[in-house]
């Protein structure tokens with residue numbers, strides 16, 4: 001009894017399953033009449049000692065794991081104010097469709113005529129996303145956003161090589177997502193950073209001074225990591241294109257512009273999307289993902305190998321031709337991600353996708369409006385789908401860390417937002433509610449932040465000691481990540 005606690009009227013045993021071993025249960029040991037394990041297996045693979053398994057009844061095993069699952073926090077429990085970046089709510093129906101047997105029991109080497117439906121989904125999804133982004137062609141080969149960026153950089157390199165140019169530099173604003181410079185670097189380019197101006201937009205004078213014929217591409221994360229839609233895109237396009245520089249759009253956070261603007265229309269030559277953010281697959285959890293890459297017509301021939309085409313009423317996968325950068329993965333794509341994206345696109349339609357974009361913007365702006373009188377909102381002037389709160393002076397004044405503030409949010413039943421990102425705002429929280437949250441949730445979450453702000457001023461120690469109401473209290477994040485104890 002001493003090890004139990006009550007939650008919703010049920011008794012939970014806090015012990016590990018190995019500590020729940022019940023000696024009074026009978027342990028059967030059937031021996032095979034004719035053959036022994038050693039008759040089948042080499043001697044060094046035969047177990048000599050008894051397997052050390054806990055002796056627990058089936059119903060106790062079920063209860064144990066159900067209880068453990070309740071200790072998790074997931075998007076089905078509550079809101080993730082770090083939004084599409086990790087776990088936004090995705091319609092369950094899309095997940096269900098992607099689990100259909102007919103999709104899961106396919107082999108990538110199946111003959112084209114036996115997988116017409118599959119090829120149709122890949123082909124049609126490509127057409128739809130080309131339309132959404134204003135591009136001429138899409139490739140679903142890259143498995144992640146960063147992989148999409150890398151693929152795009154290979155495409156840019158192949159394009160210039162084909163023109164007989166050996167451009168060495170990629171320009172990346174300091175407000176870009178961190179994977180942008182990393183991908184350019186891995187692709188063998190030299191990365192040159194472009195400064196942001198005081199409002200967080202690209203510093204046009206700095207860009208002008210760095211744009212020259214040795215630059216292969218300019219990579220723009222839009223909205224940038226401050227959550228701002230770049231206001232000078234037309235100017236940036238003209239500066240870059242005048243020098244032959246390819247314009248690359250990091251569209252990982254496409255939900256901010258879905259149905260509102262298209263990178264292709266604003267002059268971009270390449271784009272990548274995170275289907276595992278904006279199109280119904282969660283980003284968190286390590287995949288599978290799809291960092292779809294879209295390009296304008298002049299870059300089509302350099303796309304990763306294999307293209308799905310439709311001719312004479314038949315879909316087929318074909319080689320792309322001699323200029324392709326080749327394969328960036330085995331087979332054509334993480335198909336289940338495409339099924340979810342396609343189901344999402346078709347169920348929402350163009351108007352629904354636009355509405356999801358507008359709601360993502362409205363929700364972020366709504367929370368910001370509730371907080372604006374108390375917190376310093378670092379995202380100025382126009383908030384898109386996410387915004388950044390700066391708490392640097394408060395952290396110093398009340399001697400707390402931004403982590404203390406974030407951890408206190410857990411005690412109020414919410415996941416914490418992104419912390420200390422973007423790097424250009426010290427001690428910040430980045431909040432992205434996403435399009436699916438109700439007004440009531442947004443009101444409640446804002447009220448929690450305001451309450452913690454008061455606590456910080458009157459009782460900062462509570463913040464330093466929290467979380468107190470979660471199954472696991474304050475952990476040493478660095479040690480937990482670097483030296484995880486993953487076994488009993």
Ligand SMILES: Cc1ncc(COP(=O)(O)O)c(C=O)c1O
Pocket residue numbers: 085144145146147177179221250252253274283289291
């Ligand atoms: C703007 C931006 N670009 C690129 C990426 C990288 O995507 P991935 O984590 O799938 O590699 C992310 C990830 O969230 C992102 O937010």
